[in-house]
Amino acid sequence: MTLKFPRALALLAITASIGAASAQTVKIGVIAALTGGGAPWGLAAAEGPRILAEEINSKGGLAVGSKKYKVEVIAYDDQYKAADAVTAYNRLVNQDGVKYVIIMGSAATMALKQQVEDDKVVALTASYTGKALDKSSHYMIRLYSPPDDYIGSFIGWMKDNVKGKRIVIINPNDETGWDQTQLATKVFKSNGFEVLGSELFERAQKDFQPMLTKVIAMKPDVIELGGTSPATAGLIIRQARELGYDKQFSKTGGAGPKDIVASAGAKAAEGTINMLYADPANEGYKRLSAAYKKARGQDPNEIIVSFYDAAAVLVSAIQKAGTAEDTSKVVAAFPKALPMKSIQGDQLTFGGKATYGVDAQVMSINYIGAIRNGEPVVIGKTK
Numbered sequence: 001m002t003l004k005f006p007r008a009l010a011l012l013a014i015t016a017s018i019g020a021a022s023a024q025t026v027k028i029g030v031i032a033a034l035t036g037g038g039a040p041w042g043l044a045a046a047e048g049p050r051i052l053a054e055e056i057n058s059k060g061g062l063a064v065g066s067k068k069y070k071v072e073v074i075a076y077d078d079q080y081k082a083a084d085a086v087t088a089y090n091r092l093v094n095q096d097g098v099k100y101v102i103i104m105g106s107a108a109t110m111a112l113k114q115q116v117e118d119d120k121v122v123a124l125t126a127s128y129t130g131k132a133l134d135k136s137s138h139y140m141i142r143l144y145s146p147p148d149d150y151i152g153s154f155i156g157w158m159k160d161n162v163k164g165k166r167i168v169i170i171n172p173n174d175e176t177g178w179d180q181t182q183l184a185t186k187v188f189k190s191n192g193f194e195v196l197g198s199e200l201f202e203r204a205q206k207d208f209q210p211m212l213t214k215v216i217a218m219k220p221d222v223i224e225l226g227g228t229s230p231a232t233a234g235l236i237i238r239q240a241r242e243l244g245y246d247k248q249f250s251k252t253g254g255a256g257p258k259d260i261v262a263s264a265g266a267k268a269a270e271g272t273i274n275m276l277y278a279d280p281a282n283e284g285y286k287r288l289s290a291a292y293k294k295a296r297g298q299d300p301n302e303i304i305v306s307f308y309d310a311a312a313v314l315v316s317a318i319q320k321a322g323t324a325e326d327t328s329k330v331v332a333a334f335p336k337a338l339p340m341k342s343i344q345g346d347q348l349t350f351g352g353k354a355t356y357g358v359d360a361q362v363m364s365i366n367y368i369g370a371i372r373n374g375e376p377v378v379i380g381k382t383k
Helices: 039-058 082-095 106-119 147-161 175-190 209-217 230-242 257-264 283-296 304-321 327-332
Strands: 002-004 013-015 025-032 062-064 067-077 100-103 122-125 140-142 166-172 194-201 222-224 248-251 273-276 347-351 361-363 367-372 375-381
Touching (some): 025 039, 025 082, 025 304, 039 067, 039 230, 067 082, 082 100, 082 106, 100 106, 106 175, 122 304, 122 327, 140 361, 147 175, 230 248, 257 367, 283 304, 304 327, 304 361
Parallel strands (some): 025 067, 122 140, 166 194, 222 248
Antiparallel strands (some): 002 013, 013 067, 273 367, 347 361, 367 375
């Protein structure tokens, strides 16, 4: 693995290789928040594909037709900013020669949506916004099931298992937060919750006491943190507890319970209900987590399973297409690559047409979790 820091762009590049440079290389770009509040997600987005690349390369490379390819992963930091994402994309495509890109954020996805279609670059997005896909989407593919698919099941579970129905929704003031607030408000109301209000904050914000004073005065039974970055969610929880809030927190999007606990403290975070991408007890997840810890010296955010699985689907589609160069054939091969098993043993399928008007999404399984004694515990599954 090599690290590069282009001075002008201040971008982090992560490369998985098998030794000497090869003329036959499949390059996968990753555009994600590798620094800041979203870094746990961004580093998972970079390391999941890198771990898969190392596994493939250690076995002699990726077999595509009669050729063998080295798989190389190059990840650049967009700091959760659309402008930086565009800069990273242009560098990946125009300088690094990348034909396949993984995009973490909603703002980045929307900024690049038309460009990937124009360039015929296959883009796998982790974007939550429902605007990421539509009938014109040919080269943009969502890499997992977002709230549009699972939030009804999740909130239906909350309806039957959470005391009280008065709720306030808190989200970041960006594309992710706007979309999440709109969707959650609709689904909570349809499940009999009274939505007392919603609040938006800036991603860089640290002091939430004025906002929380207002929220707590509404006397909610539940404070929903939606698409808030995990460390920031923990900060909000801690500050709310300090102000005397002693009721339920939930987080229907953007999981990261260990980062929540690290920021809030185990006592403050106790009982928080959150969506999980992984079952911490699953053997496949344990193997992936161990590989990440070996590379990074710490445990990953469990969203790493989604990026690992997405990269596995991508390389399978390349193999099914019989070409690494013709992206039109590769994108057409995604339905042939699925269904397949995720690293956790769940069934991944291809769909999305019922929601977005086009089949352009890897349909995945999510879990319902709770923080107990500082650790995430799976207490259910979304449908």
